[in-house]
Amino acid sequence: MTNNKSMEILETVGFDLGHGETAVAKAIVESIEPPQMLEVNNKKNQITALGWHPKLGYLVGEQALIQAGVTRLEISFKEKPKNDAKYRETLSTFVATYYRLLKESKQIEGGETTYFYVGCPSGWSVSDRTEYQKLLQSAGIDLLNVVPESRAAFMQAKEAGKLEYEKLLSSVLIVDIGSSTTDFTLVKSLQEIPIDFGSNILGASLIDKAIFERTLAKHEQKQLLEKVFAEYPHHQARCELACRKTKEDYFSNEQLYSDAQSFARGFESINEQIYFIPQVNKLIMEEILHQPLAALARKSWMQAFREAVKEAKEQLDKQGIVPKILLMTGGASRMKFTHQICQEIFPEPETFVRPDPEPERCIALGLARVGRWDLRATAFKQEVNKLVESNKLEELISRHIPELIELLTQPLANGLIENAVRPGIKDWQKNKIKTLADLETSMKNRAEDWLQGNIAQLIINNQCISWFNKKIQPDLAAETDPICRKFQIPRSSLRFEDSIDPAFVNPELRIGDAILAETVGLIVNVIIGGGTLASIITLVLTGHFTWPIALVYGASAIAAGMELNRKGVQDAIKANVDVPGWLRSSFLNDRKIDEMCERIQPELEQVFQEQLTANQEAFDKLIAKVEQGLETALSTKVQEAIILIQ
Known part of the structure; x- marks a missing residue:
């Protein structure tokens, strides 16, 4: 990106388009204030849903679910880019609608001044990422970049003050439990490395599905419902969302539902006569988490999650890596049992498990930070390069050679x-050396x-x-301090304070x-080599040594008639005179x-x-x-x- 471009960009928008939920945050590029969550339909988090209404056009989130007269409803449509026209249209329409609503409500500037950062699972390949980026740009947002969600989670944890500098430089394992997948990413000295598990379908929406199946199986009008769902898929989508809300309610207030008589309940009416009411409490949830699921090759959700964490541990063990911190994020990281499993497999004090307090906002805030950071880091590197490419360093060193x-x-x-x-x-x-030569x-x-x-x-x-x-x-600091001031980082960051004694400095x-x-x-x-030594020795011998000898031995040692010039005398004496040992001391x-x-x-x-x-x-x-x-x-x-x- 060219520098003048980054000068025009005033804000970075973190767009966390999730399979289950969507959230958006914004950071101001020139400031170091924390990013702010933005609202659509007066909510900071939305169900990822897109509805079509004959009169009102496209609706997103809750509105698509609640508004009477919505004829088409799409939910849970985020996945790897594929060549399916319907998928492509749904996704780009959803993003375009969000963009329009944010601009209309004046929460973002839009156009050339706003840079969008959208997350994707860290396991996606570079080509998936590029493809996804093109697809989202086709929604009318040119300035848009796709980055791994794990990087956003890491950045949010770092900036919200949850990670100390030393731990940042060691390794951090990020476990992102989403609605469709659970992603494991190792961040090692700031580079993210996805830990790959092949087919990764361990998402929390499998739990919603299980609640849905269970409610349907027990429903007295089961046959009728199955017909309705087959004919009007948007009814099924709504009922599945009711199951999702029931699950969220349960995990947000687990202690309330440990009693056999109290239930977390959802509610969806199909018409005046037919209701769909999912309910769970501790007993039912235990059953659901332990039941074998077809999607997970007959493993239960709990078992599959434990095995995934174990596999991550084994992969890290092979590389000899023990993460200092295990960061948990993704809406489903609110499920307490996932913390227990992680802590059990990665025990303290070697690894600290840190669940994000607001997992549904973490990625959006982190993406906005990543965007701002990218722009500022690029500008920062340019400033330092400018210093390196000028001849200031050379002048500075030459000046101090004397x-x-x-x-x-x-x-x-x-x-x-x-x-x-x-x-x-x-x-x-001591007479150990004979002649002056x-x-x-x-x-x-x-x-x-x-x-x-x-x-x-x-x-x-x-x-x-x-x-x-x-x-x-000090001269170098005079050049680098203003750069640090400009980017609001400690001056020591570009100083060689410790001295250049390699024992004190970072081994790099x-x-x-x-x-x-x-x-x-x-x-x-x-x-x-340069004759310095020879001149020094000549100086010693001629000036301070040979001359006194010449004066003492003068005539006897030197052939008569030889002029008493230093050079001649010195050469003669050097070669011939062997001062008697008893005289020397x-x-x-x-x-x-x-x-x-x-x-x-x-x-x-x-x-x-x-x-x-x-x-x-x-x-x-x-x-x-x-x-x-x-x-x-x-x-x-x-x-x-x-x-x-x-």
């Missing part, structure tokens, strides 16, 4: 003195070993981390490792070595600084690496931050 060099010079110079210069000179003092080689080897060893790398590491946290971090964010390894390698190479006692090391430190730091600064090419590589690391890390952060968008 400070990185500064942070490195002092501890590295210090380390080289302690680990290469001082021990080398000590060896010479040997001393030069020994120092060079020690320096290389030390630089490639753990301690030097740790120093470079820590200095880089400190540079990243003190210099790069290998920014620390990648950048540090690169930097360490690069700096070690510059120092060893007095010539260079420990205090003198200390003084010498102290004098060398600032000079060494300067050589480091100059050499590292001069090595522009290496640092260009480093800038590119850090930038790449930041981009990767930011995109991971974006994936995490998206969860927080409302």
Whole structure:
């Protein structure tokens, strides 16, 4: 979707078109207020019914059922898209009628400013979804998207504050008990994965049917009713709905009907003489839930549900997944026994079973949230991409390279003195090294070993981390904070607050490792390969070591007539002079070595600084690496931050 399109969209409408009931909610895109339920015929939930009246035209919901003179009545018509003209017409007419009523009552704007999100079972394939979307758009709603109901249930639970952030990132099992199917969906780090059971017809309308069959079987005018139903199917539809209401009444007030004398009752009159009165109480419901049903291959509803939950458990066990939360939704999740079965098969404290308090509204509200979230998340990603694609990151890193060099010079110079210069000179003092040429080689080897060893790398590491946290971090936050403010999510979402020390950061964010390894390698190479080391050793030997020897040994050691310039003297001395062992300790006692090391430190730091600064090419590589690391890390952060968008 293009950005200007999302700018025009003011509201997202969650359209929960269920097999049994339909509900609609609306969210305002620019706000983080919870979505609001919309009403049709003054009701927030409607029976999914479409009626035709010769004078009044199409009616939906209760009106289609109650209005006298309705000649055609369709109920329970939501199913997978199929090439049946009647099915297609019923569905698109129902949606078009709903759309018209919502616009006429001024509850939605409609047109280009309203984006519809319609739910479908999570088990539907992508092609089912696309087909369904086309069919619904043919009702005259262009801006319409079909998304899995499980995603809506998850979003509603997350936003209504029922799920904590840690649990969101683990796995959540959603059990959606609808009127025609029971869907199981695993949501793992925000991706929904349907758990497939092949033919899934375990819907709560089977219970309505059983109540209907039972009432009909016991009816004194059974034969007559069967004739009426065959000839006027809308009468049967009405009687089945009466059974459905009886069931809902029973499960909403179970404790009332545990008494053998009290019944949940429904009522439907066929004419003045014939009534259809379904009734249930605890005893009857127990019987119905345990009776074998043809639709379920002779299993009872209760048994089939238990087996479905068990199968979901086995499938998750195979993958080694224990869901932290089991979310129950769908109107039929009001049946208490379903909670007990779920809790029994997924016991606490590993899994918490959370039934939705308003299952008939959950999906509509969730769909409106999913819609708003989609639009805002897309816009959010675009903002971050804009930052990544600009050259702001590169500028920001280059700006702070001098400070990185500064942070490195002092501890590295210090380390080289302690680990290469001082021990080398000590060896010479103790007569373990003969000539100064040997001393030069020994120092060079020690320096290389030390630089490639753990301690030097740790120093470079820590200095880089400190540079990243003190210099790069705040500048980056100045770029990302306004984006977070705009989308009303915590600023920390796009910050690398914890430091880039990989031990603290989400393991996905290998920014620390990648950048540090690169930097360490690069700096070690510059120092060893780039002649830095050679200049440092020459500086030590010539400036602070050879000269005093030359003065002491001056004439005797050097062929007469040789000019006393440093370079010549140094080369001659380096190769030839082997100061006698007994003289060495007095010539260079420990205090003198200390003084010498102290004098060398600032000079060494300067050589480091100059050499590292001069090595522009290496640092260009480093800038590119850090930038790449930041981009990767930011995109991971974006994936995490998206969860927080409302």
